[in-house]
Amino acid sequence: MCRDLARIASDYIDGELGTGKVMSVKMHLLMCGRCRSFIGSLRASIELMNAHSSQQLDEDLVRRIDERVSESLNARRSGNDTSDP
Numbered sequence: 582m583c584r585d586l587a588r589i590a591s592d593y594i595d596g597e598l599g600t601g602k603v604m605s606v607k608m609h610l611l612m613c614g615r616c617r618s619f620i621g622s623l624r625a626s627i628e629l630m631n632a633h634s635s636q637q638l639d640e641d642l643v644r645r646i647d648e649r650v651s652e653s654l655n656a657r658r659s660g661n662d663t664s665d666p
């Protein structure tokens with residue numbers, strides 16, 4: 582059962598397990614301290630990973646927005662130049 586739990590632990594944390602499996606996982610966690618700490622550390626590392634990846638995404642998004650803004654500024658400037666010689 583501990584091995585089964587390790588296999589489905591990430592699905593359990595992501596909330597992708599059916600109700601029956603979630604119940605059996607919770608029952609096992611009630612009885613098994615080792616799996617409780619395993620789930621706890623796995624959840625912490627997954628949350629850390631998610632936070633890290635979203636931070637990277639934000640940095641990328643900010644850079645893209647910056648590029649887009651400077652692009653539109655250049656386009657507007659050149660547009661002004663052609664419409665108002």
Ligand SMILES: [Zn+2]
Binds near residue numbers: 582586609613615616
């Ligand atoms: Zn266990």
